[in-house]
Amino acid sequence: MLPVDEARARVLATVVPLPSEPVPVLQALDRVLAADVVATVDVPPWDNSAMDGYAVRSADLGPDGGALTVLEVVPAGRAPTVPVTTGTTTVVMTGAPMPEGADAVVVVEDSDGARSGTAHLTAGATPGRYVRRRGADVARGATVLARGTTLGPAHLGLIASVGQSEVDVVRRPCVAILTTGDEVVRAGGALGPGQIHGSNHLTLAGLVVRAGGTPIDAGHVGDDPAALVAALDRALDADVVLTTGGVSVGDHDHVKDALAAVGIASAFWKVRMKPGKPLAFGTAARDGRTVPVFGLPGNPVSCMVNFLQFARPWLRAAMGDPTPHLPIVDATCADDLRSRPGRARLERVVLHRPAAGDDPSGWTVTGTGDPSSGVLTSMARAHGLVLIGPDEAGPCPGDRVRVQLLDASFLDRPDVAFGW
Numbered sequence: 001m002l003p004v005d006e007a008r009a010r011v012l013a014t015v016v017p018l019p020s021e022p023v024p025v026l027q028a029l030d031r032v033l034a035a036d037v038v039a040t041v042d043v044p045p046w047d048n049s050a051m052d053g054y055a056v057r058s059a060d061l062g063p064d065g066g067a068l069t070v071l072e073v074v075p076a077g078r079a080p081t082v083p084v085t086t087g088t089t090t091v092v093m094t095g096a097p098m099p100e101g102a103d104a105v106v107v108v109e110d111s112d113g114a115r116s117g118t119a120h121l122t123a124g125a126t127p128g129r130y131v132r133r134r135g136a137d138v139a140r141g142a143t144v145l146a147r148g149t150t151l152g153p154a155h156l157g158l159i160a161s162v163g164q165s166e167v168d169v170v171r172r173p174c175v176a177i178l179t180t181g182d183e184v185v186r187a188g189g190a191l192g193p194g195q196i197h198g199s200n201h202l203t204l205a206g207l208v209v210r211a212g213g214t215p216i217d218a219g220h221v222g223d224d225p226a227a228l229v230a231a232l233d234r235a236l237d238a239d240v241v242l243t244t245g246g247v248s249v250g251d252h253d254h255v256k257d258a259l260a261a262v263g264i265a266s267a268f269w270k271v272r273m274k275p276g277k278p279l280a281f282g283t284a285a286r287d288g289r290t291v292p293v294f295g296l297p298g299n300p301v302s303c304m305v306n307f308l309q310f311a312r313p314w315l316r317a318a319m320g321d322p323t324p325h326l327p328i329v330d331a332t333c334a335d336d337l338r339s340r341p342g343r344a345r346l347e348r349v350v351l352h353r354p355a356a357g358d359d360p361s362g363w364t365v366t367g368t369g370d371p372s373s374g375v376l377t378s379m380a381r382a383h384g385l386v387l388i389g390p391d392e393a394g395p396c397p398g399d400r401v402r403v404q405l406l407d408a409s410f411l412d413r414p415d416v417a418f419g420w
Contacts, residue, residue: 001272003390004309004344007281010267011310012324014283014292015317018173018239022166025159028151030212031169032319037145039162042135049092050130054111055080055102056089058125065110065121073115074099089119098131105130138162148322150212170319175208176238177201178218178231180245180255181298186220199376200244200296200303207307210407211315213240228258236262236286236293239318242311245298255295256280264293272390273344275302275373279310299373305346305385308406326404328387331363333395337386344390347371348382349403365403382406 002010020034049055055074060066068089074080080099084090089106090099098105104125112120138144144158145151151159151169159167177200184198185191198220205215218235221228223246235241246255256269264282271279280295294311296303308326316324329351337347349365365386368378384403388394395401 001270001277001343002268004271004273007268007271007279008310008313011281011292011314012317014267014290015314016290017320018171018318020168021171022168025156025165025167028159028167028169029153029156031151031172032212032321033145033147033149033151034168034170034320036143036147037159037162037164037167039138039140039142039144041138041163042140043138043161044132044134044136046134047098048132049094049096049098049105050132051105051107052093053091053105053107053130054089054119054121055084055092055099056104056106056121056125057084057086057102058104058127058129060086061106061121061124063124065106065123067118067120070114070116070119071099089121091115091119103127103131148320150321173213173239173315173318174216175213175240175242175315176216176218176235177204177208178235178241178243179220180223180228180243182222184220184245184298199300200298203300203304203376204242204244204296204307207304207312208242208315211312212319212321213315223254225254225258225261228254229261232258232262232264232293236284236291239289239291240311240315241291241293242296242307243293244296244303246295259293259295269295271306273305273309273346275299275346276306276309277343278302279306281310297373300376301348301373301379304379308385308404309346326406328402328404329363329384331365331401331403333386333399333401334364334397335367336396337367337388337401338394338396341391341393345388345394346385346404347388347394348378349384349386350381351383351403351405363403365401379406 069087071082071088071090073091074096075093076095079097080090083100084102104127106121106123106125110123144162145155179198179201183195185195187197208215216238221231243255259282264284266282269280270277278297282293284291292314296306313324348368352364354362368381384405387402387404
């Protein structure tokens with residue numbers, strides 16, 4: 001059996017970067033940047049007022065303000081027409097360009113509110129007060145966002161703020177999902193003796209979407225070697241192929257032989273981990289492309305864990321993500337998670353926030369119950385996976401552990417009321 005780290009390294013060694021494509025900025029959410037975004041303008045493009053008030057020469061006012069002649073009123077979206085000179089002021093709204101000659105703004109609350117004639121200001125000013133300088137947010141020529149950034153809502157706004165309506169992102173990988181086994185029936189189908197409703201195709205589709213890919217349903221094949229070879233051959237039109245089931249050593253486990261039959265070069269079979277030992281991985285040449293194929297276990301927990309440890313990093317790396325692995329946090333174990341050493345273990349756990357008054361960094365974890373690889377409810381409850389090395393028995397209550405986060409749902413105790 002291959003150690004986890006070596007298996008992951010072999011998987012990532014096959015990564016070929018996916019091509020890029022231009023998309024409208026609104027369609028780029030959660031996509032990975034294929035090139036740096038460089039500002040072609042200053043943001044803001046000119047000095048402007050940060051508040052509603054009076055643009056002044058700070059030297060014209062004493063500590064308690066003074067009286068100044070109002071020249072004009074300039075709202076946002078218009079430009080001043082006359083400079084501010086000694087003894088004068090221009091009324092400016094938030095975002096309005098600063099008039100020539102003014103170096104500060106006195107807020108409207110520190111005035112009598114005059115819009116013409118003479119404005120009586122009740123506070124002084126220092127140079128730069130309530131003025132947003134040109135280029136203070138983004139300077140022209142600066143790299144706004146680096147290649148490899150996964151774009152969130154604020155990133156979309158930032159790209160728009162420098163005038164771009166399109167952005168180059170990495171194409172989403174198309175991932176074919178092929179399920180196998182006579183015992184599996186897709187949801188909605190009638191169950192026969194000894195059959196179960198399949199879940200892996202939908203679970204994997206969700207994981208693929210979360211990873212940034214596009215899932216393709218490659219169908220379901222029973223324990224028929226010829227049909228499996230044909231389905232695999234069709235699935236290789238995708239960027240990545242995932243199969244589930246049939247990778248163990250039983251009489252009806254045909255996936256490994258089918259992979260060889262369609263020309264898939266095996267990189268490894270079996271990984272020294274629990275859950276998820278029976279994992280087959282290899283690559284196939286198709287139309288000048290190298291297509292990775294992951295033969296995932298049929299047990300739902302093993303299937304998910306193997307996807308997260310191997311297929312997800314491949315997808316994220318192919319999209320140019322410089323940090324393709326799931327994040328890891330430290331926590332204190334509240335349960336006894338010891339077991340016999342021999343294989344690396346990824347124990348499903350629930351993360352708990354510290355109680356009021358406790359150390360805010362003091363996360364604790366508890367197990368999810370039955371550790372069987374067929375108990376999908378445990379993954380539905382889990383917030384993360386405790387990482388235990390192959391030569392370790394595992395943690396006792398009170399031990400510090402490393403937890404690989406599945407997603408942000410570990411915030412399992414929402415506040416009943418908003419508070420600072």
